Amino acid sequence: MAAPSPDAPTAKLLRMAAVKARTGLSRTTIYRRMEAGTFPRSWPISAGLVGWYETDIDSWVADPMGWRAAGGKS
Structure with a gap:
């Protein structure tokens, strides 16, 4: 999935x-899944x-088992 443009007017960052x-994930699980792609x-x-x-998180929430980072690990 391509990253949204950082200067897009509707781009919102979530902490x-x-x-x-x-x-519903813990901090540790989030970082482990990031590492796994x-x-x-x-x-x-x-x-x-x-x-x-926010758009990336929304995409992940819509399909957590099928989400893969663009060019990421399989």
Whole structure:
């Protein structure tokens, strides 16, 4: 899945608490799935802060078992 343009007017970044609430996953599970390529990657917001594009999380929630990162691991 291609990443949305960071300067898209409707692009919204979600912080970890919102991602955990939407997915029901723990922080550890989110990072393990990112490493495996089965969860959207995070994007740096500033030093020590990351966020996920809302559209990426929505896509994952719609099909968690079928979601794969573009060019990611299988």
